[in-house]
Amino acid sequence: MKKKDLLKLPSVSEVLLEINDNKYHNDKYIKYIIKDEIAAFRSQAKQGSLQLDRNQIIQSILLKITKLSTASIKPVINATGIILHTGLGRAPVGKKIISKVSKRLSGYVNLELNLETGKRGQRQEHISALISSITGAEDAMVVNNNAAAVLLSLNELAEGKDVIVSRGQLVEIGGSFRIPDMITKSGCKLVEVGTTNRTHISDYEKAISSNTGLILWVHTSNYIISGFTKQVKIDELVELGRKKRIPVMSDLGCGEILDLSNKGIPTNMIVHDVIKSGSSITTFSGDKLLGGPQCGIIAGKRSLIKRIKVNPIARTVRSDKWTISLLEETLRSLRMDSINDNLTLSLMVTTRKELEKRANKLLSVIPTKLRSNHNISIQETFVEAGSGTLPGATFDSIAFKISSKKYTPAKLSDKFRNAQNPVVGYIKGNNYYIDFKSIISSQEKLLLSSIVEVLG
Template identity: 50%
Template sequence: MKTTLKDCPSVHQVLLEMNGNIQLHENYIKYIINAELGKIRANIKKGKLSKTKQELLEHIVSQVWLISAPRLVNVINGTGIVLHTGFGRAPFRGKHLKDLADRLDGYVNLEFDLDSGNRGDRQSLVQEQLSAMCGSDSAMVVNNNAAAVFLSLNEMAEGGEVICSRGQMVEIGGSFRIPDIIEKSGAILKEVGTTNRTHLKDYEKAISKKTKLILWVHTSNYVVKGFTKEVSLSELVILGKKHKIPVMADLGSGALLDMKQLGLADEMPVKSIVNSGPDITTFSGDKLLGGPQSGLMVGKKKWINACKKNPLYRVLRCDKITLGLLEETLRSYHSGSFTKDNLSLTLLTTSRKILKNRGQKILDSLQKKTPIELGITLVDSEVEAGSGSLPDDKIESAALSFSPKNGKAKDLAKGFRCGSIPVVGYIHGNTFYIDLKAVLPNQIKRLATAIQEV
């Protein structure tokens, strides 16, 4: 028996069937119901439905339950990319978040000086610590590095020219392009040099009465090799002082430690950049630093204070949660190293040997038929840090590869993504992989369960 439009329940009938069990705003519930009814009516008109009115009611209610569930859910990152933008970049430990939640319960002294009883400055929560760690006169934080770059450009160069090498005209994900951000900031871009070679004389030749800033950009998400030449930041600082023009450095990612000593690619630490003498240096809080989404600005007190007074600062400032998380992240650094509380660096520096041991434990915990049916093997792999960090570095890792006897790799991938424990891996050729580099140690048992259930 074909379903007709008369069999479609009304919104009121669906609400009665739900009996107030879903705690959501009534308008949102009605929105979901109407959307589902629209799909049902379309299928009825195409003659594709054979359900009773009660079955339709139950289907709509189940869909309301499904759609009304929290959109932000915990996932197991099997891509191998630790700083994965799609998964929120730097991960946090649950304990870390719970400790912060206890301190954020109720009211906090975000902009209140408990000693004097007067209004305080939210930047004071991290300013001294950040300045000391980076070796700068002062520091401040806004909501991401794009904001830090934009605010700095607007304050230092609005209405004037910004000199930047053509070899540093970077573009990152999300349509952030250096030429565009300079234009939007109210400054005028003055390009110098070529894509692969820029000389100091190119900068000097471009300087005029209109010049307000020299911009040096670290190409953190790509590498140019071969017949190349670039001007060092130190040389630009000397040039800037000679002509009384400020110099700004955009690091993009930014690391507080020597990555090479941690067994990763050579990435100049922020402190070394600051020691080169730029007036302001900007970098991200949620990449190699291992903190929340934020843009960190360190440099000369004159310019940091000016940026704080800029009207744009209020548009770009961070909230109490971001500042609290950043403070905790900075506390995870000690004497040239880091603690296990810095989950990003912990994951990035976990050896292949340890990862293979975890992979073997997963295989040992599965029912004997599962590895055979899914064609699971433990293999060596190589991954990248992610988010444009350490672009030229392949990091050793280990992965579980799946070559199922029945079905396609894309179907298996969807099965993992849509399971009760969402797992996101990747497909290469006709094989599905779950890389273990970014799988948290406390997720190993859950991953084994997800494999068993898929």
């Protein structure tokens, strides 16, 4: 360690004097960044590896402040082709819905106030009737995600009791969250029946005891078991539950509200059909095929929903005014005759022919030299929905295929992610792809700017 290197380090006040006050906010955060950066340079000085002079250190810290003082969450152009990309926020919500909700929430709102009576109201009342009317349920409620919906429902309906589940449905979702762990954390005891590939109604019947609290059916949303298989249908479990006086709960995961098979979206399980079959409680996500905000929806028998609403856990997982307002607006705009207001569904139903037209139009305005130097071409692709939705189903799409001689696919990926308008594509083979299935049409000018910035 050289003492003269330590003398190069500026004080916090010295760096603060160099900052343009109009450019930054939150003084405490700025000081935190400065102290953290000075500590890093001090460590270098002690190790004898400090290469910068005092002025260069200050400039380096100022650059760091500039980077960290801007919002961490920023708009991204999703060019992966995966519409429900968990890393990119799952279901995108359109500007029209966002605008309506932001105007509504710019001040105070009647979240828990009944304006007619002047008495305290319930936040669930804003969306319960809407959900019920669409799904056919007697009552409904919303919590902050589907995992919370499952945990809360299990705890209320079967705490301290057995929950029967097929071994073929003991799923693990992203982040290593597993159904068996959820059942245990909810205070219930897991009872596995059948085998991984085959489960019969008799397996459930034999497992029922005086301590059985619930029969749970789980949609294997992120994988498929094929070949010599058998799974018991929900209506069969409902019939067994009625006979034994045991409620049946269905965790649908993605939650298909509309049957859009005539528009090219494969149909798996429509929520309305599951509830109509007699499922006591049905849970599903709001930010998948519903195209709304992150939330978990619980729909079913009124008597059971009433119990779940007053469970103490319901308070810990309740949704805020933003989620409830976004969900309400999403549900109100959901119509079979027009899904244009639902950005997620409109992206899904966009045909390859339409995507190819957009791709050719954008390709025509990319400078010829860039197209030639980086070998940009249009290629047909097949993509998945994402987020464990519609497993095994693919969608026809179109992508830019970039086979650059100057940059490796990994380098292209890095440069596009760090562009002024970040673009997230994917690498396949030895090429970089920009897939149009998940690209919002209003972002295409920004995409062009990023392509010129990265390849120019």
